Amino acid sequence: MWQRVERKLLERGVNTYLELGLWISLVYIVIGVGYTIFHVELMGQLQQALTGAFPIFSDIAALVVMVLGWPILWASSFLCGVAGCGLF
Structure with a gap:
């Protein structure tokens, strides 16, 4: 099983997964900036x-x-009705 996983990782290349991680973090940060605004x-x-x-x-x-x-603040607004309630 581990040989199949290793083979799949080498087929795609580590840089593909690194790029995917960077795109996901970019979207996360953009949503956080929008929430802050x-x-x-x-x-x-x-x-x-x-x-x-x-x-x-x-x-x-x-x-x-x-x-x-932002996900914690967003979830707290659904639970309490006010964003950040009980956090600070």
Whole structure:
């Protein structure tokens, strides 16, 4: 079985799977930026919550959390009715 898997990987090439991973991460980041654009007030609340941990770079930390954590924030809005409830 492992020989078949190895043969399939070598047929396609590792660069094909690397390219696929990069395309998936690009789509993930674009969706995160779109989510952040439409939820600016949530980013302000998150920035205030992160000020204690990151006093100088709280705005950058809030942006990174919003872009990378959009699925959690989106799911929490369905569970609680408010995005980010109970997270900060």
